[in-house]
Amino acid sequence: MLKFLLVFCACVYTVTAGKHDAYRSYSVHNVQVRDMSDLQLLQDLQLNLGVDIWEHGMGGVRDAVVMVSPEQARSFLEALDENGIAHSLHIADVAKSLEEHENDLASYRSSRQNRMIFNDYPRYAEVDAYMERIAATYPNLVTLVNAGPSFEGRDIKYLKISTTNFTDASKPIYFMDAMMHAREWVTTPVALYSIHRLLENRRPEDQDLLDDIDWIILPIVNPDGYEFSQTDNRLWRKTRSVNLNVSTECIGVDANRNFDIEFNTTGVFTNPCSNLFPGPYAFSEVETQYVRDILLEYLPRIQLYNDIHSHGNYVLFCYANKTLPPNAAHIHHIGAAMGAIMDSMKLPQARFYLVGNSGLVLYPTSGSADDYAQVRLRI
Numbered sequence: 001m002l003k004f005l006l007v008f009c010a011c012v013y014t015v016t017a018g019k020h021d022a023y024r025s026y027s028v029h030n031v032q033v034r035d036m037s038d039l040q041l042l043q044d045l046q047l048n049l050g051v052d053i054w055e056h057g058m059g060g061v062r063d064a065v066v067m068v069s070p071e072q073a074r075s076f077l078e079a080l081d082e083n084g085i086a087h088s089l090h091i092a093d094v095a096k097s098l099e100e101h102e103n104d105l106a107s108y109r110s111s112r113q114n115r116m117i118f119n120d121y122p123r124y125a126e127v128d129a130y131m132e133r134i135a136a137t138y139p140n141l142v143t144l145v146n147a148g149p150s151f152e153g154r155d156i157k158y159l160k161i162s163t164t165n166f167t168d169a170s171k172p173i174y175f176m177d178a179m180m181h182a183r184e185w186v187t188t189p190v191a192l193y194s195i196h197r198l199l200e201n202r203r204p205e206d207q208d209l210l211d212d213i214d215w216i217i218l219p220i221v222n223p224d225g226y227e228f229s230q231t232d233n234r235l236w237r238k239t240r241s242v243n244l245n246v247s248t249e250c251i252g253v254d255a256n257r258n259f260d261i262e263f264n265t266t267g268v269f270t271n272p273c274s275n276l277f278p279g280p281y282a283f284s285e286v287e288t289q290y291v292r293d294i295l296l297e298y299l300p301r302i303q304l305y306n307d308i309h310s311h312g313n314y315v316l317f318c319y320a321n322k323t324l325p326p327n328a329a330h331i332h333h334i335g336a337a338m339g340a341i342m343d344s345m346k347l348p349q350a351r352f353y354l355v356g357n358s359g360l361v362l363y364p365t366s367g368s369a370d371d372y373a374q375v376r377l378r379i
């Protein structure tokens with residue numbers, strides 16, 4: 001799993017009055033976690049108070065970033081102070097910050113009319129049109145596949161890119177997907193940029209990436225959640241599935257907890273209103289079923305599965321329960337090379353990429369896409 005953070009020059013359309021009011025007076029705090037017990041305290045506060053951890057941090061290495069409601073703020077800060085954990089205010093009013101961000105994005109868009117699709121946060125329809133255009137422009141290299149409809153009926157499409165129409169069984173397949181978590185907007189442009197560099201703007205030195213590898217690129221795994229995050233709730237994370245047998249109050253499932261690997265055991269909350277609700281059963285979500293079906297269809301040939309998330313500069317690999325697969329040294333070696341390349345191109349103010357096991361570097365969890373792929377691929 002690769003986690004990218006890209007920073008765009010500036011930034012989205014005119015703010016609709018009150019659009020972000022749900023986050024009025026919500027605040028975000030940097031928390032100087034020192035060790036595993038501090039991280040555990042944050043996990044407990046997430047469970048007991050319902051605070052939203054934006055970035056988990058790493059003891060003594062990098063701060064955690066946590067959003068709290070006005071009602072949660074006092075208890076949260078008192079718990080930190082009681083445990084001697086240093087903290088500082090990162091965002092005083094999340095709604096105001098989101099409004100400023102939208103205004104910045106609107107002015108960026110008006111100043112750069114001819115921007116490329118990956119230099120923005122394109123809506124589902126724009127991404128769909130781009131993939132249709134790419135498929136029509138490169139018919140000898142590209143096949144556009146419709147995996148099927150999302151819960152709300154949006155077609156979930158992916159591109160197969162190959163010089164041999166996927167018929168050469170000796171070629172490895174690289175499978176890249178993005179936007180499993182709705183609010184992680186920066187991930188889809190990463191997938192689109194990859195398409196662009198493979199097809200529209202390929203460097204001579206990258207020709208082998210096209211000749212020797214077959215690609216599957218799925219830019220939006222969770223289109224319902226993504227569109228909802230664009231129109232209604234910027235910080236929506238889950239799918240938008242409705243299951244009245246599960247809850248009449250809250251909808252959606254954390255797609256990256258919904259895979260059939262140690263399902264519903266670690267790093268999840270059984271409350272359907274939680275952002276970390278894994279679903280009533282593994283693969284309850286049609287969106288995760290499509291990812292599963294791609295993995296299973298191409299199982300013997302998939303050499304790399306790259307599930308792109310944000311935010312935080314990490315290159316993470318399995319397993320999320322802190323154990324390592326047999327090829328961990330090999331993966332770590334590749335991850336370190338990836339991290340080093342990205343470090344060389346990152347903005348000066350961005351953090352260096354941390355490379356390691358997801359359970360150890362980030363936090364233990366279960367039901368994740370990368371763990372499922374690793375087990376299924378039996379590497």
Ligand SMILES: [Zn+2]
Pocket residue numbers: 180181184256309310
């Ligand atoms: Zn994510």
